[in-house]
Amino acid sequence: MKNILFLTFLLVSLAIGGCASMGEGSVDDKRQILLDMEREVLSELYRTKPDTRAQLGTAPGYAVFSNANINLLFFAAGTGYGLVNDKVTGKTTYMNMAEGGVGLGFGVKDYRIVMVFHSADAINDFVTNGWTFGGNADASAKASGKGGSVEGEAYYGDVTVYTFTENGLALQAMVKGTKFWVDKELN
Template identity: 65%
Template structure:
């Protein structure tokens, strides 16, 4: 059975391993360019998988694209990532970070992408300034080098449409987790 010290140790290991999702070394401009390249690659992949999504994104007030690495060990899940929100009216980019933690059953690690489409200015502003989400997650993924399969989603939360897909990883998990998004003061 899992005791509090074991769960704490597992959680610390998850957070340590998820630190691999950080931006690493480089100048501010290098990091910004890396994020913008990731954004463009993810949107191209989304448009290829779900052609109708291009109209959804282009017709929105703004959108966010995030890259996240997640690890789930038995009852603890943790992840970190980074991304950018683009305001379609101003064409301004807001660079952001993210971290998540949760509890539930599962095992595995995955590198996944999130695209959030904001249908109102209020929804986008709220996300940039508050950035917190909470929810459940159940998925199965086994993907490597464009081979394999994953169960992925498209969800609607009021004025926000969220697309998720796994880049690589092997995971089977059902968790309740919280995710915090915040503005990256170094890159803005």
């Protein structure tokens, strides 16, 4: 059993290591990749949930992340990147993320997260501390814009979180923690 757990952990680590990489390029190139991702994700969010346009329009800030996640039996891991737009200060903070979880699941998915901050303190706390804990359950079968997934939205104090799957095939029920941190190279 220990060998199976070790092999599972090793496969998850190797798979995640390359899933959400920004790749090569200059700092400006990497920032542009994130800005393009932000534009595409917000367009998709507004298309699928039109009421969010007004919500983001009046919010003091928001974050957009791209994440790749893999689930193998009892463990899940993921990594990604994104940015936080503080509309009060006008500052954009580029960030990274990593997540790990336990539960039941199997599959791989590429998904997006949009966080709407409803206070300046929520933005500051997120950029400074960046931890989240929670659980999620979802089912996804989507590729090249075809297929479907079941996701929802969640509320954590002064933050509303929207998630949606870009591509992937996964069925999971997990308890997980996610760490977000400032990308020193891009800021």
